[in-house]
Amino acid sequence: MIRIPLSRYPHLPIYKWSAYTLLVLVFMIGVYHRFAPATLGSPISRDLALSTGMLGALASMHFWAYTIAQVPAGHLVDRHGLRASAIAGCVLMATGGLMLATATQPWQAFCGPVLVALGMSLIFVSLMKYNLAWFPPRHFSLVTGITILLASLGSVLAESPTAYALRFLDWRQILGGLSAFCLLTALALLLICHESPRALRRAGANLHTVTSPRSGVRWSDFSHILRNRRVLTLFLVISATSGPFYAFLGLWAIPLFTDSFGLSVIEASHYATVALLVYSLGAPFLGLLSDRSGVRRPFIIVSALCGTLGWAGLTLAPWTPGWWPMLMFLLLALSGASLAVIFTATRESVSRSRMGTATAFVNAGAFLFTAILQYLMGVTLGFFHNDTSTPGLQEYQLVLMLPMVCSAIGLAAAWSFPKSHDEEIRDSARG
Secondary structure, eight states: OOOOOTTTOTTHHHHHHHHHHHHHHHHHHHHHHHHTHHHHHHHHHHHHTOOHHHHHHHHHHHHHHHHHHHHHHHHHHHHHOHHHHHHHHHHHHHHHHHHHHTOOSHHHHHHHHHHHHHHHHHHHHHHHHHHHHHSOGGGHHHHHHHHHHHHHHHHHHTTHHHHHHTTTSOHHHHHHHHHHHHHHHHHHHHHHOOSSGGGOOSOTTOOOOOOOOOOOOOTTHHHHHHTOHHHHHHHHHHHHHHHHHHHIIIIIHHHHHHHHHOOOHHHHHHHHHHHHHHHHHHHHHHHHHHHHHTOOHHHHHHHHHHHHHHHHHHHHSOOOSSHHHHHHHHHHHHHHTTHHHHHHHHHTTSOGGGHHHHHHHHHHHHHHHHHHHHHHHHHHHHHHSOTTSOOOHHHHHHHTHHHHHHHHHHHHHHHTOOOOHHHHHHHHHHO
């Protein structure tokens, strides 16, 4: 990483942190869209006359589109730079949010999450590249964890705070306001975002942005990523840990409590809110521990184990609202918090020029499984209960067997994750 004297470039920290803040904020809005169906699902389905199955399909559209867009987004960011990609992502997110906010027909509503997901995929990869360009590599895991923490506040806002906000605002007003912010962010990034410290050519306020040269990344390089055992294993681990967590917290967690135990949406959202807070705080904490210890594999294994135990506890044990489901939700949150470590392990598994594509490929796994599970859970729930009745805990537990099996596969994959070269050297020295 190139160090630039601050005495020559006194405005460097301002531009660095301003652009980082904007990227995180718009990514936070994307995360909000991802989890909002859990709280906004009822008014949306009521206004647009959506069935349970259609609501599940609507929520899953975000994940399908995000999954499909990940690798192309990684290629575009590697090829054309993070600044242009981030601006395009903001515009796409704003357009998608407005389409959903103004929808009068189901097909219009379905287009909204697709555009939001396409834009968010560009924002995510741009943000990861920004962290790599502007922060020391030895702190990448910690910075990634902090990024996840800040962005995850969007998921927290999508639960209890949104449930309270619906007392005063319509769901269309909420989504429309967020879309307007995305458009303003696009304009701000055009003015202050820089590819890297190398883009600075003059000191003071007259900073000059130079578009970074195009990377040599080609589509043929994707075959190299597919042959990388570490990257493929990380793809499977994140798919089986974060995927079920997103699918459950993004749509089915609140209905589980409202349908099975008669809790209000606000009461049920407290469980999801606490879990998402732990998930958000756990990401930088695990990232810091991983950076200081210099290892990734033990954290990945323990996180996968937490997920398996959490799903087993919700699926196999008879329980009522209280400390037991809260404990299981916390285990699921710790499992999802391994994202920071997984992305760092991904960065260490490929060359710098392929970092964007590899990160996008691994991240796509989580949302591929989310999209599949979110739809399958809705179909399975509809199969096991009568449409004229409200499903109970037993029906939901049959549905939760799907993420439980996925998490067990993720634990097996985590255990098979090969050690890095540095870890092997340390183990040999201890031996």
